[in-house]
Amino acid sequence: MLLQQLELTSDQIVPYFENAAIEKLVIQKEQKKWHFHFSLEGLLPFEIYELFHARMSSAFSHIASVSFSIQTVNKECTEEHVQSYWKHCIGEMQGISRFYSRFYKIKCRD
Structure with a gap:
């Protein structure tokens, strides 16, 4: 659902987010900051990470400043x-x- 919101649904991108989860979302209302904690199967190629980062920032910019952390199951x-x-x-x-x-x-x- 988040990938749809970010318009990252192409066949070249979606496989990197299979079994992904939002583990936690920390919201600081007064500072208008959101911090997502994601769990992914493996490390994203940098181009995918960069696109994901840009889309995360822009998608929620009208609501809050967004940051995120990624933990991976496969550490390779x-x-x-x-x-x-x-x-x-x-x-x-x-x-x-x-x-x-x-x-x-x-x-x-x-």
């Missing part, structure tokens, strides 16, 4: 998984570094 991780997720991690770290760099500069000037 391939070299391809590592390489594709690594690029994303580096990009995220660079974004964090820029934030802290700006924060540090502002604080040091005061």
Whole structure:
């Protein structure tokens, strides 16, 4: 049902979500934040993860800021998984570094 809401029903995507479950949903009403805890059979290919992340964010943006955690039953991780997720991690770290760099500069000037 969630995949339908996210419009992720193609034959290339659905198999990655077989036996998936929403284990828990944490709602912070005042902050308008939702955090989903998902259980999946295995690790998503990065392209599927990225699409899922984008759709989760946009689908509920009128209601709340959405984040999620994924736990997998099968913990196997391939070299391809590592390489594709690594690029994303580096990009995220660079974004964090820029934030802290700006924060540090502002604080040091005061």
